[in-house]
Amino acid sequence: MRTKNLISRIARALALVGVALFVAAPVSVHAASENAGMNRPSPNQPFALSSVATFEYPWAIAFLPDGRLLVTEKPGKLFIATQRGEKTEVPGMPKVYYHGQNGLLDVAVSPGFAHDRTIYFTFVEPQRGGGVLALARAQLEESGGAARLADLAIIWRQGKASTGGQPGGIIAFSPDGRYLFLTVGDRQEPKTAQDPDAARGKVLRLNLDGSTPKDNPMAAQGGVKAQTWTTGHRNPYGLAFAPDGRLWLNEMGPRGGDELNLVQAGRNYGWPIVSNGDNYSGIPISRHSTRPEFEAPVVYWTPVIAPAGLAFYNGAMFPSWRGSAFIGGLVEKGLVRISFDGHGGAHEAERWDLGHRIRDVAVASDGAVWLIEDESEGKLLRLTPKR
Numbered sequence: 001m002r003t004k005n006l007i008s009r010i011a012r013a014l015a016l017v018g019v020a021l022f023v024a025a026p027v028s029v030h031a032a033s034e035n036a037g038m039n040r041p042s043p044n045q046p047f048a049l050s051s052v053a054t055f056e057y058p059w060a061i062a063f064l065p066d067g068r069l070l071v072t073e074k075p076g077k078l079f080i081a082t083q084r085g086e087k088t089e090v091p092g093m094p095k096v097y098y099h100g101q102n103g104l105l106d107v108a109v110s111p112g113f114a115h116d117r118t119i120y121f122t123f124v125e126p127q128r129g130g131g132v133l134a135l136a137r138a139q140l141e142e143s144g145g146a147a148r149l150a151d152l153a154i155i156w157r158q159g160k161a162s163t164g165g166q167p168g169g170i171i172a173f174s175p176d177g178r179y180l181f182l183t184v185g186d187r188q189e190p191k192t193a194q195d196p197d198a199a200r201g202k203v204l205r206l207n208l209d210g211s212t213p214k215d216n217p218m219a220a221q222g223g224v225k226a227q228t229w230t231t232g233h234r235n236p237y238g239l240a241f242a243p244d245g246r247l248w249l250n251e252m253g254p255r256g257g258d259e260l261n262l263v264q265a266g267r268n269y270g271w272p273i274v275s276n277g278d279n280y281s282g283i284p285i286s287r288h289s290t291r292p293e294f295e296a297p298v299v300y301w302t303p304v305i306a307p308a309g310l311a312f313y314n315g316a317m318f319p320s321w322r323g324s325a326f327i328g329g330l331v332e333k334g335l336v337r338i339s340f341d342g343h344g345g346a347h348e349a350e351r352w353d354l355g356h357r358i359r360d361v362a363v364a365s366d367g368a369v370w371l372i373e374d375e376s377e378g379k380l381l382r383l384t385p386k387r
């Protein structure tokens with residue numbers, strides 16, 4: 001208790017002089033992290049896969065209210081696709097910095113789409129010195145079988161350009177539809193994840209117009225600090241709210257140490273000070289267990305799966321999967337199912353080898369699971385129960 005009170009007093013004192021101190025509780029709020037890295041794919045696949053369409057390096061999928069999908073291609077194109085595979089390109093996209101891991105990234109449908117026709121998307125915007133992660137919104141207009149974007153505006157962008165990858169860029173809306181959460185990777189500059197003034201290695205919480213909510217943990221401090229919800233992340237490519245309202249994130253580790261994290265306001269998740277993996281050079285990194293002031297992952301993977309995409313399942317087609325989440329695997333080349341205990345704990349329930357890099361996962365209103373492959377001719381796949 002004395003230690004906790006001391007930390008609290010230090011945090012208050014630093015806040016008075018404009019210094020951010022992100023700490024977790026003195027001990028982790030959940031049980032010891034599970035290493036699911038050695039798990040093997042199940043030989044039994046209780047589903048059938050059908051290929052619906054192909055795209056050039058597709059990156060993200062999102063469902064419109066009528067069941068059609070928005071699909072982004074990393075080189076910079078946006079499409080509307082029907083569930084039968086008919087594709088319509090949406091012109092008017094901004095130019096993207098298409099380089100390595102960078103390009104056109106996530107797409108999300110506004111909580112108020114039925115009346116505002118608004119979509120949001122992220123991309124790496126070309127600037128001198130490389131590119132910056134940017135968040136844009138626009139109205140999706142359709143007429144006579146054609147579509148276009150209207151009133152496109154960039155509502156948030158990073159302040160410093162980089163040629164590095166690991167942009168993050170995943171969008172999630174709060175269950176009440178009032179706030180937008182955005183993941184920002186470290187752009188392969190690890191130290192920036194612990195810099196409170198750098199929009200790197202963070203989860204940000206924004207209003208729907210890109211402004212800063214007044215009740216963010218450090219709203220009074222302005223700048224990046226004011227927008228920061230959590231810090232200490234490396235390469236977060238999955239972000240989603242569970243049916244119980246908890247926010248979960250998956251991120252890629254270095255050599256080992258991929259993570260599934262329960263996102264809690266004001267917490268520091270430790271990168272690059274701690275990790276359950278090591279640097280690619282072989283230089284070790286302190287483990288989470290040695291630094292309890294940082295929030296540890298609930299599940300981690302050593303060896304890695306390279307998690308990408310995160311979606312919760314509450315559909316009718318697979319009743320036994322309700323309450324689970326799905327993660328796409330880029331190195332694992334398949335799909336991972338996560339089960340939850342309802343108290344902040346999670347467990348890898350099973351995984352399936354699909355033979356292709358899975359970039360994103362989404363669930364349709366009828367309960368079918370949809371996937372996209374991270375390939376030059378990446379397939380849009382529909383997953384349904386075996387007959």
